[in-house]
Amino acid sequence: MGMRVATFAISQQMIAAALKTQSTMADQQMQEASGVVSPDFGGLGSSTQQVLNLQVSVTRAQSYIDAATQTGSKVQVMYSAVNSIADLTTQFRSLLTAATNAASTDSASVTQSARDMLTEMASLLNTQYSGNYLFSGARTDQAPVDISSTTYAAATSPSTADASYYQGDSAVASVRVSDSQTVSYGVTADNTAFEQIMRAMNLVASNSPLTTDTLNEALDLTTNSVSALGVVQSKISNAEASIEKASASQTEYQSYAQTLGSDLTGVDVAAVTASLSTYQAQLTASYAAIAKVQSLNLASYLH
Structure with missing residues (x-):
């Protein structure tokens, strides 16, 4: 009775297993060197969509952070301008108070001071940031205040509200700081x-000699303006606080999303290194076994 030694099938199975081990080792060597599961999305398997979503979220969060940062700087310049306006208004009130309480008023001096302050006021309301006017609504390329108009300059007492100096529009500037939040921060010069x-x-700049009625009306308007300016300052300050809070929230979320994305795409290099040692030993043993099987033949078996 004859005996047959069938080594071919066994040899092929062992070679296939060795090649699979070698492929796994190659992947892990790449992971060990790069620190990531795969250099492209194709190697992430079921995590691909989640990683893509996280990357989109991180990019979107960065766009909100950038918008908040740029707007925050703009708001600070705006707040500084309004503070200067408040200081100027207080100075003008002091000028009027002194003029109304004086036994005699130097109309020419008070009128000239009012003209100078009006010019300074217009300059403050025409404040720019990065080439854009801050108090002109959406017409950021247009200076919001023009006091050169002869109609505006011919003010009489008693007066009525007159914003004919204003060259902007009624749009209120705002910034989107998240998917669901928009912060309005704009104030227009009217x-x-x-x-x-x-x-x-x-009123004071356009009337000389000054009358008691003109001085009193100007003083009342100035006093009202001081209170109204406090409201404007509070609005801008609150908007700045909201923008900063939203930016901090986006930064925190971005950090969380980046960490989660790294967890999904990154690898534990120490663990991979240890696994590689195991696969190396396994592959060495496989090669030795394959060599042994392939060296078998009927003569050596019968020997």
Whole structure:
């Protein structure tokens, strides 16, 4: 009775297993070197969509952070300008108070001071940031205040509200700081607080000699403006706080999303290194076994 040694099938199975081990080792060597599961999305398997979604979220969060940062700087410049306007308004009120309480008023001096302050007021309301006017609504390329108009300059007492100096529009600037939140921060130069002090300065600047009625009306308007300016300052300050809070929230979310994405795409290099040692030993043993099987033949078996 004859005996047959069938080594071919066994040899092929062992070679296939060795090649699979070698492929696994190659992947892990790449992971060990790069620190990531795969250099492309194709190697992430079921995690691919989640990783893509996280990357989109991180990019979107960064766009909100950038918008908040840029707007925050703009709001700070705006707040500084309004603070300067408030200081100027207080100075003008002191000028009027002294003029109304004096036994005699130097009309020419008070009128000239009012003209100078009106010019300074217009300059503050024409404040720019990065080449854009801050108090002109959506017309950021247009200076919001023009006091050269002869109609505006011919103010008489008693007066009525007059914002004919305003060249902007009614749009209120805002910034989107998240998918669900938009913060309005804009103030236009025709705001009541600005209109009242502009009108008060214009009354005094346009009338000489000054009458008691003109001085009293200008003082009342200035006093009202001081209160209204406090409201404007609070609005801008609150908007700045909201923008900063939203930016911090987006930064925190971005950090979380980046960490989660790294967990999905990254590998534990130490664990991979240990696994590689195991696969190396396994592959070495496989090669030795394959060599042994392939060296078998009937003669050596019968020997």
